[in-house]
Amino acid sequence: MSILEKFMSGSPDEIWSASCEVAKCKNLELLDSISDDLEVIEQATAGIDLGGGFCPNSYHLKFALKKLRVVRKRGGxxxxxxxxxxxxxxxxxxxxxxxxxxxxxxxxxxxxxxxxxxxxxxxxxxxxxxxxxxxxxxxxxxx
Ligand SMILES: [Zn+2]
Structure with missing residues (x-):
């Protein structure tokens, strides 16, 4: 499953996994292509309870979305x-x-x-x- 497919899957586990992949990803070309679908990803992941332990899994999603925004803006x-x-x-x-x-x-x-x-x-x-x-x-x- 691609990162985009994971974000779109509606599955908390897949969304969490995609978020961690984006967080660690250094491949600007790949990040750039994912960031083209930022709005779609935001809609598809909004309001889904991702669960998690001491650190909520939504923390990773929040960061992944932030990173994609920075990539898209060419934010340095x-x-x-x-x-x-x-x-x-x-x-x-x-x-x-x-x-x-x-x-x-x-x-x-x-x-x-x-x-x-x-x-x-x-x-x-x-x-x-x-x-x-x-x-x-x-x-x-x-x-
Ligand atoms: Zn630097």
Whole structure:
């Protein structure tokens, strides 16, 4: 099933899955083609209860729609979206060659406090705090 088909499926699980795919997607061409159908996607997903645990699944949908809006407006570098979503793991972002990590600060030499990350595209610098709650999440702030 394509991402668009998932959004249109009416199935909470598929919509959640499509949302996470869009959130993590780096393929601008693909994002661009999906964003052509933004209004249709918004209509098809509005009012569907997506469920979820400590973090509601609608959080992922909300972010996915926001990202598609930014892509469609050609709203600059996608790294500007890092602060809008708490599941951007700096380690994965570095593996995807989206950022380089220049510093890893630890607490008591054990737990990660924050990372310093630089966007490989626009060279913006971010301070990224890693935190544990019911799940691990990251708070990106422009440095
Ligand atoms: Zn950037």
């Amino acid at each position: 570098c996608l790294c500007s979206l890092y602060p809008e979503y708490m599941f951007f793991n700096p380690i994965y972002e570095e593996k995807a060659c989206s950022v380089t990590i220049s510093e890893v600060a630890k607490i008591d030499g054990k737990w990660i406090d924050y990372y310093m990350c630089k966007c490989t595209n626009c060279h913006s610098l971010y301070r990224v705090e890693e935190r544990e709650g019911h799940f691990t999440f990251w708070s990106w702030k422009k440095a």
